[in-house]
Amino acid sequence: MIPNTKTDPVIDVRDLKKVYHIGEIEVPALRGVNIQVQRGEVVAIMGPSGSGKSTLMNMIGCLDSPSDGVYILDGLQVSDLRDDELAEVRNKKIGFVFQKYNLLPRVSALENVELPMHYSDENSHMQQRATDALKAVGLEDRMRHKPNELSGGQQQRVAIARAIVNEPAIILADEPTGNLDSQAGKEIIDLLLGLNRERGTTLIIVTHDPDVSAAAQRVIHLRDGLIVGEGESR
Amino acid sequence: MKLLQVLREAIRSINSNRTRSFLTILGIIIGVAAVIALMAAGQGAQASITGQIQSIGTNLIYVMPGNQLTTATNRRPLTLADSRALANKLRAPHIRNVAPVITDNNDVSYGKESLQTTVYGVEPGFEIVQNLSLSDGAFFTRAEIDSRASVVVLGPALADHIIGKHEGIIGMVVRINDYPFRVIGVTTSKGGSQFNNPDTFAYIPLTSMQARVKQDLSSGRVNYILLQAEDEESVKLAIDEAALVLRENHRLNLRQPDDFSITNQEDFLSIASSITGVLTIFLAGIAGISLLVGGIGIMNIMLVSVTERTSEIGLRKALGARKLDIMLQFLSESAMLSLIGGILGILIGWGLASLIGFVAAQSGTDLIPVVGWDAILLATLFSTAVGLFFGWYPASRAANLQPVEALRYE
Numbered sequence: 001m002i003p004n005t006k007t008d009p010v011i012d013v014r015d016l017k018k019v020y021h022i023g024e025i026e027v028p029a030l031r032g033v034n035i036q037v038q039r040g041e042v043v044a045i046m047g048p049s050g051s052g053k054s055t056l057m058n059m060i061g062c063l064d065s066p067s068d069g070v071y072i073l074d075g076l077q078v079s080d081l082r083d084d085e086l087a088e089v090r091n092k093k094i095g096f097v098f099q100k101y102n103l104l105p106r107v108s109a110l111e112n113v114e115l116p117m118h119y120s121d122e123n124s125h126m127q128q129r130a131t132d133a134l135k136a137v138g139l140e141d142r143m144r145h146k147p148n149e150l151s152g153g154q155q156q157r158v159a160i161a162r163a164i165v166n167e168p169a170i171i172l173a174d175e176p177t178g179n180l181d182s183q184a185g186k187e188i189i190d191l192l193l194g195l196n197r198e199r200g201t202t203l204i205i206v207t208h209d210p211d212v213s214a215a216a217q218r219v220i221h222l223r224d225g226l227i228v229g230e231g232e233s234r
Numbered sequence: 235m236k237l238l239q240v241l242r243e244a245i246r247s248i249n250s251n252r253t254r255s256f257l258t259i260l261g262i263i264i265g266v267a268a269v270i271a272l273m274a275a276g277q278g279a280q281a282s283i284t285g286q287i288q289s290i291g292t293n294l295i296y297v298m299p300g301n302q303l304t305t306a307t308n309r310r311p312l313t314l315a316d317s318r319a320l321a322n323k324l325r326a327p328h329i330r331n332v333a334p335v336i337t338d339n340n341d342v343s344y345g346k347e348s349l350q351t352t353v354y355g356v357e358p359g360f361e362i363v364q365n366l367s368l369s370d371g372a373f374f375t376r377a378e379i380d381s382r383a384s385v386v387v388l389g390p391a392l393a394d395h396i397i398g399k400h401e402g403i404i405g406m407v408v409r410i411n412d413y414p415f416r417v418i419g420v421t422t423s424k425g426g427s428q429f430n431n432p433d434t435f436a437y438i439p440l441t442s443m444q445a446r447v448k449q450d451l452s453s454g455r456v457n458y459i460l461l462q463a464e465d466e467e468s469v470k471l472a473i474d475e476a477a478l479v480l481r482e483n484h485r486l487n488l489r490q491p492d493d494f495s496i497t498n499q500e501d502f503l504s505i506a507s508s509i510t511g512v513l514t515i516f517l518a519g520i521a522g523i524s525l526l527v528g529g530i531g532i533m534n535i536m537l538v539s540v541t542e543r544t545s546e547i548g549l550r551k552a553l554g555a556r557k558l559d560i561m562l563q564f565l566s567e568s569a570m571l572s573l574i575g576g577i578l579g580i581l582i583g584w585g586l587a588s589l590i591g592f593v594a595a596q597s598g599t600d601l602i603p604v605v606g607w608d609a610i611l612l613a614t615l616f617s618t619a620v621g622l623f624f625g626w627y628p629a630s631r632a633a634n635l636q637p638v639e640a641l642r643y644e
Contacts, residue, residue: 063552063637084556091554098641102549106250118239119554162553 008075010169010202011037011060016069016079018055018225029055031225032069039169042196042203044213047222054174056222057206061094061172062086074169091119095163095201097192099175101155103147109134109158110143116166133161137191153184160191170202171195177212189215237562244567247539248574258535259575261528262620266579266613267586268521274587274603276514278594282601283506287499293469294363294499295329295461297476301495309493310484313454314440319479320461326475331462333360336443336451342388342436344396344408351392351434353410355443363462366437371404371419374439382441386415390423391433410436413446469498522616528575529620536568536628547632548640561633568625569618576617580610 018030029052037043047053058064059071062078065086071079074093081089090096103112113130117123134143137157147155156176163171173192177185189212196203205212213219221229248255297320299312317334320326336355341348360366361373374385386408393400396408400420407414415438424432444451463472473496480494540547547560587603594601 058638061552063641084558087551087554087556090552096552098549102545102641104546104549106246115550116553118236119550119556119559123236166554 009036010039010041010074011035011204012070012072013060014070016056016059016066016071018052018059018064019067029225030059030066033222033225033227035220035227037170037202037204039202040196040200041218042193042216043205044216044219045204045206045222046208046213046219048208050224051222052225053206053222055225057172057174057204060170060204061096062089087119091116092166093169095160095166095168095171097156097159097163097171097173097176099178101147101152101159101179103155103158103162105147108144108146109139109150109161112147112158113161113165116162120166122166129165130161133165134158136164136195137161151184152180153187156180156184156188157191160188160195164195164199164201167199168201170204173203173205175207175209176205177207177209182211185209185212240562240566241570243563244570247567248571254535255571255574258531259528259571259578261531262525262572262575262617263528263579263582265521265523265525265528266576266617267583268524269518269613269616270580270583270605270609271586271590271603272517272521273514273609274583274605275590275601276510276517277606277609278587278591278601278603280507280510280514281604283510284503287503287506293463293466293472295463295469295473295476296497297459297461297480298495298497299458299493301492311452311455312457312459312494314456315454316480316483317456317459319483320459320476322479325479326472328464328468328472328475329461330464331359331363331460333357333363333460333462334440334456335360335458335460336440336448336455337457338443338448340411340447342386342392342396342408342410344406347396347398349392349395349434351389351436353443353447354435354437355440355447356437357440360437360460363460367422368419369422370401371417373419373437379439379441382445383439384413384415384442384446385418385439386410387419387421387437388417389421389431389433389435391431392436393417393420395434410438411447415442469500473498525616525620528617529572529624532568532572532621533624533628536564536625537631539567540564540628540632543632544635544640544643547635548637548643551635551637552641557633560635561629564629564632565622565625568629569621572617572621572624573614576614579617580613583613 013033013035016030016033017028020027020029033056045053045056059066062073066079069079070077073089076089078086078089104115110127110130113133114126117126117129131140131143134140137160139154139157139161142150142154147158150158171192176188176192180188192203193215195201205216207213219231220227297312300309314334317332320329321332333356338353338355339350340353341350342353357379358373358376368387369390371387373387374383378385388408390400393403397403397406403417403420406417408417409415421433438447461472461476463469476496477492481492484493486493550560584605587605591601591603
């Protein structure tokens with residue numbers, strides 16, 4: 001692991017609360033969560049459905065704003081940013097990997113990887129950077145293929161290339177192996193761990209697969225909107 | 235996101251679902267084609283009508299007795315004395331020709347055949363002012379006026395009707411008001427409408443008209459006077475001069491209004507073109523309604539498209555797309571759709587206009603459709619505007635989707 005140059009955590013969540021309003025009823029999804037993640041860490045978030053792990057993942061991913069509490073991402077207070085500012089934060093600092101890959105079906109792997117750069121100010125040498133990202137996930141010979149011409153594992157690799165192309169501070173993977181067989185799933189986890197080792201990118205994996213969480217340095221267990229346990233997995 | 239990239243994605247999206255895209259823009263295609271074709275036909279009709287009026291001559295001026303605008307007291311009729319005064323080059327230098335006219339509805343007969351038509355009592359010079367040409371014979375001369383000669387120039391349709399032919403009839407004798415008139419000329423067919431067709435008119439010397447056909451008319455009185463200005467530029471001057479001469483002749487003081495009215499070919503032209511203009515706008519309006527319907531079709535399919543691509547929108551937002559990016563993506567798609575529809579519509583409308591022209595030519599109607607650049611520009615702008623207008627709501631719906639919910643959408 002590359003040693004950290006900064007000492008402050010890349011993710012600093014303090015007393016984060018989220019309440020959903022469904023009609024008249026208030027549904028608390030997160031009831032005061034505190035998490036600090038250091039640069040370069042690999043953290044797994046686990047918990048049964050309804051535990052609030054999806055909500056926490058959306059908060060960390062800047063896809064949604066908390067009802068209360070503070071969230072500092074990479075030194076930036078993001079808990080009260082406007083929608084378009086959040087979009088910029090997502091573009092620059094977060095790489096998303098989804099369970100269902102979420103690739104654009106009509107375009108090639110290369111163009112899928114280029115997509116985040118279209119929404120960025122830095123869009124020079126797009127093709128070169130996208131090619132480099134695809135090389136990093138071992139798909140340089142599949143660049144011109146469309147998603148339906150690729151296997152599930154390969155599609156998830158394209159998604160990972162897309163996640164790293166803007167060199168984000170963190171990669172946020174939501175059940176990255178959920179749609180894959182165990183062999184392909186293992187390869188994806190190995191790839192993510194490899195990127196973490198080589199680039200020092202912080203890795204947050206939301207999962208309920210014990211094999212996946214076993215690969216993480218730290219596992220956070222969530223239940224009923226609260227952290228119920230935290231520990232080293234190995 | 236760069237505009238070029240936005241347009242590329244819009245084209246790709248339209249291309250990826252060609253059947254649906256085509257059906258979506260069909261309404262726009264039909265609407266634009268209808269606008270183009272109907273406006274072309276309308277403008278063709280306008281050109282045809284104004285052309286017919288212009289063929290009579292644009293520097294033609296009509297002087298009528300009476301004044302529509304005021305009820306002038308002691309109205310004096312127009313007389314041959316007025317006509318002579320107008321012909322005085324010293325008093326009215328910009329009037330080239332003066333043609334006093336007496337008209338009468340009367341029977342023109344040959345043997346047992348007769349036709350009631352308009353008989354014109356005119357002087358030489360009338361044929362120049364009215365742009366009348368003869369296919370046979372000659373117009374009467376000053377000498378025939380002076381001698382009150384019983385001669386007549388017939389319209390070809392009139393000759394056909396009463397004599398059965400219009401060629402080789404010079405020297406034959408027809409009867410008008412039971413007086414015999416010798417045919418000395420036949421006018422060239424102008425092929426007008428059934429109503430008030432100049433091909434059915436008969437022209438006799440003004441003096442003969444007074445003596446034999448319209449004897450009850452008080453002496454020297456005429457129905458109206460035709461003037462021909464020196465050229466198109468001097469029409470206004472000629473009108474002013476004519477008014478001055480007539481006011482002097484009628485001894486009107488400064489407070490008395492004109493007891494005559496002077497109109498000009500331009501006035502008729504502007505009336506005719508305003509009528510056909512209204513017609514063209516009316517036709518374009520009807521066609522515009524179908525454009526509107528086409529626009530609603532685009533909105534419908536864009537709403538479907540936004541729903542279908544909800545998770546794609548969620549992904550794009552997760553990757554950093556701002557509201558404006560998503561808005562532009564969908565707006566450019568709907569604008570592009572309707573622009574393509576507009577271009578196809580222009581081509582089809584052009585084809586339809588040519589077809590109208592072809593059918594008109596086959597049936598002998600003088601109508602050449604005009605596809606103007608203004609119509610093309612209008613159709614292009616309007617169809618794009620329709621796309622933007624009807625694309626706005628679906629696009630803003632897409633732009634305002636919450637990323638979390640959009641990503642979760644199945």
